[in-house]
């Protein structure tokens with residue numbers, strides 16, 4: 493397999509873009525492949541190699557790359573102009589559909605990224621409660637804004653320390669952390685900080701370190717303890733929204749938070765973010781209330797048109813039923829492969845998400861950190877050589893799209909079998 497053109501381009505890119513990329517996860521070492529085009533389940537690089545893609549832009553492309561119906565919706569919108577700076581009927585229609593699907597959402601605001609969605613959701617929760625602190629789950633990813641860039645906590649009750657230079661410790665001193673799947677730790681942190689605690693933000697399924705799944709009644713218990721203590725519960729469903737079900741993880745698990753953030757899938761591959769929740773909270777957002785939030789590209793017509801089309805297709809074609817079946821089959825077959833080889837690896841996943849952990853089945857961030865990251869990277873390159881693009885990190889989830897054919901899946905399983913050896 494030749495990657496000469498990608499290598500040369502990367503050497504140039506490194507002088508212009510930090511790490512040669514526009515977002516860190518793309519900086520595959522020693523150099524990433526540069527994409528020439530993508531269609532359906534396949535992504536093609538500038539050296540002419542083609543891969544079956546399980547990254548799928550890290551979540552948005554649930555219908556595969558360049559879905560023709562979405563493409564047509566975007567083109568139709570482009571014909572009418574693509575940025576107005578005025579309200580549109582499109583955004584009202586999409587808001588109505590989302591509110592109909594997510595019981596936690598009475599009202600919402602469109603933004604341009606998931607990062608903006610969680611940043612604004614936290615601001616609204618703090619504005620609503622008049623309190624400053626919030627809790628996040630260790631290893632939970634909510635985008636790249638200051639207050640949430642606190643990952644590797646050293647215990648349930650320690651104050652957050654930023655993960656990045658350039659973030660004053662003052663900016664994260666109100667960020668508390670607890671491990672996932674540990675209701676006692678959460679209860680204790682809530683009780684200890686009750687006088688100034690605004691919110692808990694969490695991914696109901698931890699999509700950015702795995703997936704790592706909630707155990708037993710964990711999410712129901714989280715709902716109970718937050719409700720009893722007047723802590724605003726924010727589900728960050730930027731990955732799980734429209735992925736686990738039309739109504740996201742909250743529909744799948746039957747647990748309704750107070751606020752929800754969405755992104756990725758609902759833009760049909762164009763930039764979007766959404767934060768929504770109870771009327772009392774979202775009405776506090778400007779201009780109807782005093783929590784300020786604004787954006788030039790918010791409710792961008794092409795993104796919203798693409799989002800409306802995605803929703804139509806997901807519903808009409810009963811996409812989740814089919815994808816869940818493919819996901820189960822994939823997990824079962826992979827588990828068989830792992831068992832046959834006598835490897836102490838674990839296949840984890842839900843709906844159309846899956847991952848092989850090179851280690852024990854994790855319940856939280858600390859567990860995931862114990863997996864064989866270097867071994868995984870070696871495996872990643874072997875998969876690439878076999879024509880399969882899985883995420884270049886033990887911490888990122890594999891996604892399946894409707895564009896993946898039976899033939900793709902069989903080829904992928906053969907590649908897993910060959911390369912796990």
Ligand SMILES: *Cc1c(COP(=O)(O)O)cnc(C)c1O
Pocket residue numbers: 604605606607608610633634635636695699700728729730731755756764765
């Ligand atoms: C991707 C992601 C974000 C950030 O979204 P961007 O659009 O990349 O800013 C936030 N939360 C979760 C759970 C995500 O997976």
